[in-house]
Amino acid sequence: MNKATIYNVAYAANVSLATVSRTLNNPQKVKPETRERVLRVIKELGYKPNAFAKGLASKKSTTVGVIVPDMSRASVAEMLNGIALEARKYSYSLLLYVLKDDTLEESEMLREVVASQVDGILYLNDEINEDQYALLNMIQDEYKVPIVLANTLYPYDNKLVTVCIDYFKAAYELTNRLIKQGRKNIYLLTTARKYMVNDLKEEGYLKAMKEARLQPQVVRTSGDISVNTVHFNELFKSASTLIDGVIAVRDSIAVSFVNTMTEHNKRIPDDIAVYGFQNTKYASLARPKLSCVNIPIIEIGSKAMSLLKKEIDGEPVEVKFNVLSHSIMERSTTAYNEE
Amino acid sequence: MNKATIYNVAYAANVSLATVSRTLNNPQKVKPETRERVLRVIKELGYKPNAFAKGLASKKSTTVGVIVPDMSRASVAEMLNGIALEARKYSYSLLLYVLKDDTLEESEMLREVVASQVDGILYLNDEINEDQYALLNMIQDEYKVPIVLANTLYPYDNKLVTVCIDYFKAAYELTNRLIKQGRKNIYLLTTARKYMVNDLKEEGYLKAMKEARLQPQVVRTSGDISVNTVHFNELFKSASTLIDGVIAVRDSIAVSFVNTMTEHNKRIPDDIAVYGFQNTKYASLARPKLSCVNIPIIEIGSKAMSLLKKEIDGEPVEVKFNVLSHSIMERSTTAYNEE
DNA sequence: CTGTTAGCGCCTTCAA
DNA sequence: TTGAAGGCGCTAACAG
Numbered sequence: 001m002n003k004a005t006i007y008n009v010a011y012a013a014n015v016s017l018a019t020v021s022r023t024l025n026n027p028q029k030v031k032p033e034t035r036e037r038v039l040r041v042i043k044e045l046g047y048k049p050n051a052f053a054k055g056l057a058s059k060k061s062t063t064v065g066v067i068v069p070d071m072s073r074a075s076v077a078e079m080l081n082g083i084a085l086e087a088r089k090y091s092y093s094l095l096l097y098v099l100k101d102d103t104l105e106e107s108e109m110l111r112e113v114v115a116s117q118v119d120g121i122l123y124l125n126d127e128i129n130e131d132q133y134a135l136l137n138m139i140q141d142e143y144k145v146p147i148v149l150a151n152t153l154y155p156y157d158n159k160l161v162t163v164c165i166d167y168f169k170a171a172y173e174l175t176n177r178l179i180k181q182g183r184k185n186i187y188l189l190t191t192a193r194k195y196m197v198n199d200l201k202e203e204g205y206l207k208a209m210k211e212a213r214l215q216p217q218v219v220r221t222s223g224d225i226s227v228n229t230v231h232f233n234e235l236f237k238s239a240s241t242l243i244d245g246v247i248a249v250r251d252s253i254a255v256s257f258v259n260t261m262t263e264h265n266k267r268i269p270d271d272i273a274v275y276g277f278q279n280t281k282y283a284s285l286a287r288p289k290l291s292c293v294n295i296p297i298i299e300i301g302s303k304a305m306s307l308l309k310k311e312i313d314g315e316p317v318e319v320k321f322n323v324l325s326h327s328i329m330e331r332s333t334t335a336y337n338e339e
Numbered sequence: 340m341n342k343a344t345i346y347n348v349a350y351a352a353n354v355s356l357a358t359v360s361r362t363l364n365n366p367q368k369v370k371p372e373t374r375e376r377v378l379r380v381i382k383e384l385g386y387k388p389n390a391f392a393k394g395l396a397s398k399k400s401t402t403v404g405v406i407v408p409d410m411s412r413a414s415v416a417e418m419l420n421g422i423a424l425e426a427r428k429y430s431y432s433l434l435l436y437v438l439k440d441d442t443l444e445e446s447e448m449l450r451e452v453v454a455s456q457v458d459g460i461l462y463l464n465d466e467i468n469e470d471q472y473a474l475l476n477m478i479q480d481e482y483k484v485p486i487v488l489a490n491t492l493y494p495y496d497n498k499l500v501t502v503c504i505d506y507f508k509a510a511y512e513l514t515n516r517l518i519k520q521g522r523k524n525i526y527l528l529t530t531a532r533k534y535m536v537n538d539l540k541e542e543g544y545l546k547a548m549k550e551a552r553l554q555p556q557v558v559r560t561s562g563d564i565s566v567n568t569v570h571f572n573e574l575f576k577s578a579s580t581l582i583d584g585v586i587a588v589r590d591s592i593a594v595s596f597v598n599t600m601t602e603h604n605k606r607i608p609d610d611i612a613v614y615g616f617q618n619t620k621y622a623s624l625a626r627p628k629l630s631c632v633n634i635p636i637i638e639i640g641s642k643a644m645s646l647l648k649k650e651i652d653g654e655p656v657e658v659k660f661n662v663l664s665h666s667i668m669e670r671s672t673t674a675y676n677e678e
Numbered sequence: 679c680t681g682t683t684a685g686c687g688c689c690t691t692c693a694a
Numbered sequence: 695t696t697g698a699a700g701g702c703g704c705t706a707a708c709a710g
Contacts, residue, residue, distance in 0.1 A: 005687060016697045021689060031695055048454035052400070053687030055391035056702045066435070070420065072620070077416040081409065084437035093455060096405070096433040098423035115387035116432060225623055255624050262626065281411070284564055285594050285621060287601065344703060355681045360705060370679055392703030395686045 004047040013041040024049065055117055063093040064308060065118040067109075069125040070100045073223075074251070074280035075297055076124055079151060082301025083122060090309050092119075099125060107135055114143045120308045121145060126152040127195040136160060146311035150304035151297065152197055158320045161311065163304040165326040167197055170293045171204030173328060174247050174275045177336050179212045183245035183273060187217045187235075189257060190249045198249045201277065205247060225256055232260035243272055251276040255286045258333060274333040288332035296324050343386040352380040363388065394456055402432040403647060404457040406448075408464040409439045412562075413590070413619035414636055415463055418490060421640025422461060429648050431458075438464055446474055453482045459647045460484060465491040466534040475499060485650035489643035490636065491536055497659045500650060502643040504665040506536055509632045510543030512667060513586050513614045516675050518551045522584035522612060526556045526574075528596060529588045537588045540616065544586060564595055571599035582611055590615040594625045597672060613672040627671035635663050 010017040015034060023030045023038045030038070041047075055061045066083065068076045080094075087094055095118055097109060104112075113121060123136060133154040140147045140160065149162040171188075178186050188205045190198050202218060209216040217239075221231040235243075248254035254276030258268050266272055268288055276283055276292035283290040303322060310317050330336050349356040354373060362369045362377045369377070380386075394400045405422065407415050419433075426433055434457055436448060443451075452460060462475060472493040479486045479499065488501040510527075517525050527544045529537050541557060548555040556578075560570040574582075587593035593615030597607050605611055607627055615622055615631035622629040642661060649656050669675050 006689095007687080017688080018690080018697060019695085022696085025689075029695075034695085046450070048450060050395070050687050051455045052391045052394035053702090054689080056389070056395050056704090057687075057689040059689095059702075061391070063434075071416045071423070072413070072420055074411070074413070074416075077410045077413075080435070081411055081437060081439055084410070084435070085440050088440065088443070094435040095402075096419070096423070096435045098420060100420060101424050101427060104427070111385070111387060116390045225620065252620065252624065259624070259626055281564065281591065282621070282624060285591065285598070286624065287598055287626060346703080356704080357681060357683095357706085358679085361680085364705080368679075373679085389703050392686090393705075395688090396703080396705040398686075398705095 004045040006047070006049065009038065009041050009045060009047050012045065013038045061093075061117045061119050062091060063095050063116075063118050064120045064122055064305070064312075065095045065097060065113040065116065066122045067097045067099065067113065067125055069098075069127055071098055074282065075151065075278050075295070078280070078297045079124060079301035082298035083150075083305045086302035086305035086309075092305075092309070106132065110135065110139050114139060114145055118145065119312045121147045122304055122308060123147055123149050124151060126197040127193060128152050128154055128197075129195060130154075133157065133160075146308060148304045148308040148311070151295070151300050153200075153321075154196060155200065161307050161317050161320050161322070163300050163307065163322045163324065164197075165293075165295055165300075165324050167200040168204040168207075170277070170326050170328075171201040171247060172208045173204075174293065175205045175208035176212075177328070177334070178245040178247070178273055178275070179208060179214065181245075181273065181334075181336065184214060185217070185239075185242040186214065186245035186247065187219055187239075187243055188247050188249075189219050189221060189253050191253075192220045192222055201247075201249050221253065223250065223252070225252070228253060228256040229260055232257050236260065236264050236266075246272060246274045247277075248274070249277050251278045251280045251282045251290060251292055254290055254292065254333070255282050258286065258288070258290070268333050269335045273335060275328075276333075279329055283329070283331070291331045291334040291336075292329050294327045294329045296326065300324060343384040345386070345388065348377065348380050348384060348386050351384065352377045400432075400456045400458050401430060402434050402455075402457050403459045403461055403644070403651075404434045404436060404452040404455065405461045406436045406438065406452070406464055408437075408466055410437055413621065414490065414617050414634070417619070417636045418463060418640035421637035422489075422644045425641035425644035425648075431644075431648070445471065449474065449478050453478060453484055457484065458651045460486045461643055461647060462486055462488050463490060465536040466532060467491050467493055467536075468534060469493075472496065472499075485647060487643045487647040487650070490634070490639050492539075492660075493535060494539065500646050500656050500659050500661070502639050502646065502661045502663065503536075504632075504634055504639075504663050506539040507543040507546075509616070509665050509667075510540040510586060511547045512543075513632065514544045514547035515551075516667070516673070517584040517586070517612055517614070518547060518553065520584075520612065520673075520675065523553060524556070524578075524581040525553065525584035525586065526558055526578075526582055527586050527588075528558050528560060528592050530592075531559045531561055540586075540588050560592065562589065562591070564591070567592060567595040568599055571596050575599065575603050575605075585611060585613045586616075587614065588616050590617045590619045590621045590629060590631055593629055593631065593672070594621050597625065597627070597629070607672050608674045612674060614667075615672075618668055622668070622670070630670045630673040630675075631668050633666045633668045635665065639663060 006017045009020045023035045153162045153164045276290045279294040345356045348359045362374045492501045492503045615629045618633040
């Protein structure tokens with residue numbers, strides 16, 4: 001039974017409940033002898049402290065809320081693996097909130113998360129805008145609950161601890177690589193909904209194009225495969241002979257594009273070179289294998305969790321803005337020579 | 340501030356805390372007038388009940404524990420979307436436990452989950468064996484916490500509520516479709532680690548092969564892409580001229596196999612027809628598009644969650660074993676004619 | 679319909 | 695080093 005309470009343990013070990021509590025939370029404050037006795041009884045009875053009572057009395061939950069946009073995005077799922085691994089180290093639990101259905105306003109949702117008494121919040125939603133950022137800031141201040149942004153950022157401010165890569169630079173690099181190969185008609189394939197992370201990729205792309213005096217072409221599409229395909233077919237009809245390079249803000253978009261062009265007998269990478277963004281399983285499973293920015297998503301997850309833990313423990317996190325380094329995976333959708 | 344307690348609300352609304360509690364939990368027991376007044380104050384103060392206190396007093400958490408094997412598996416991630424959506428309907432929260440790292444024994448983990456006071460458990464780990472099943476049963480009985488298996492099952496018993504499809508039948512059907520096309524050397528590609536769900540697929544495959552007096556060939560490989568590829572290359576050398584049909588227990592394995600064979604100039608589906616299992620994004624993103632069993636993974640998730648909710652509410656769940664119907668997606672890695 | 683009261687199980691001073 | 699006692703915020707009888 002789960003009935004074993006601290007009282008049962010105390011009684012069986014012939015001590016007061018305070019001593020039991022101490023052996024669990026401040027072992028050094030208990031004489032080794034009694035400590036061991038208590039520990040033994042705890043094991044015998046299979047006692048586990050009641051999380052509610054503990055939380056109510058201590059005002060801590062050893063739980064962090066994780067807010068994600070959509071579980072089925074590979075980057076989100078993989079990041080969660082990293083987070084879970086790191087959280088386990090601290091014996092922290094994860095309370096999962098999926099934003100996908102819009103039944104709830106985000107501000108309502110955040111208050112709900114806070115009300116559930118999490119010690120901190122991991123925010124993995126890359127679709128962040130000014131309002132959202134302001135909201136997060138307000139929540140952090142008002143409720144004194146630390147928030148960490150992972151694989152997303154708000155570049156105009158740095159009040160929230162952030163773990164990300166340099167999306168701007170990555171896109172800038174990709175574009176330049178295409179330009180170096182003599183590609184002239186380079187397109188950026190991004191999401192219809194505008195948001196920070198992808199806006200930065202766009203800016204990096206635009207900068208490189210401008211420097212090379214090339215005409216930028218930005219196509220906005222959906223994350224949905226079938227919708228993608230329609231867009232790309234239209235794109236093919238209107239501009240196919242011109243496109244010779246593509247940068248997609250997500251691997252899945254890149255793969256969709258490659259598929260559509262291949263169906264139209266375009267040769268990849270000879271006719272069109274394609275880069276994706278993330279290095280998910282899609283990238284290595286696709287044929288031709290997708291070249292892409294390799295985002296260290298697992299490390300972003302674990303780093304975010306470890307920084308959050310620091311904040312929860314009241315240790316000052318001096319560096320708010322943590323930019324992890326990325327690399328570029330040259331595979332078969334590009335023909336880049338380092339020379 | 341999060342300081343607003345039920346007392347503050349009571350005071351401001353000029354009622355006792357009991358009335359506040361009632362307007363929140365048994366609104367019909369409160370005079371509409373006072374109810375509205377209380378509600379207004381609640382809004383003004385931004386009051387949210389403290390989850391700990393509520394849980395401690397009521398012995399309920401409106402939280403379910405979700406146990407998953409590995410977040411990066413597309414089927415798991417998509418199922419979570421379904422679960423989250425359904426959970427939101429009941430205002431239930433999800434506590435996520437990832438088994439991926441084996442730092443913790445599963446029995447320890449389960450006790451931890453229980454100690455965190457979840458009202459129920461959703462078990463999505465398909466790698467279930469006899470011991471694990473016994474353990475789950477024990478936990479359910481001992482701690483009186485309902486457990487639902489989703490997209491997995493233990494076929495020799497039905498004490499735990501289960502939501503799944505008929506994996507045996509699905510594999511049997513796939514095999515027969517290949518046989519009907521005149522394929523003779525049909526291989527099953529399954530995971531190295533043996534577990535129930537895949538064992539059932541194997542049995543379905545074996546049955547069909549036996550009935551057709553064909554020689555079954557079972558290849559065990561890993562879920563890891565790079566390891567896969569090595570295995571498939573070996574397989575190609577040893578048996579390539581013979582293989583003319585393949586059933587893989589996961590989409591990702593099927594796609595890997597198709598890729599390897601294509602590299603060896605095998606034509607898909609002419610030389611080799613290939614079926615996958617699940618219908619993840621991989622299946623539609625791959626080229627040729629993967630034919631596969633379409634498992635209604637979102638519905639499995641939401642059905643599992645809704646059944647769990649029923650159990651939590653004490654409503655008897657008469658049908659323990661819920662087999663959802665699957666379909667077979669014929670795409671481009673097979674050449675099946677319904678005729 | 680509303681208020682009073684007694685816990686829920688644990689942590690944390692304060693004394694001893 | 696240990697025990698006693700108050701309280702964390704809320705629910706759920708029980709009265710009124």
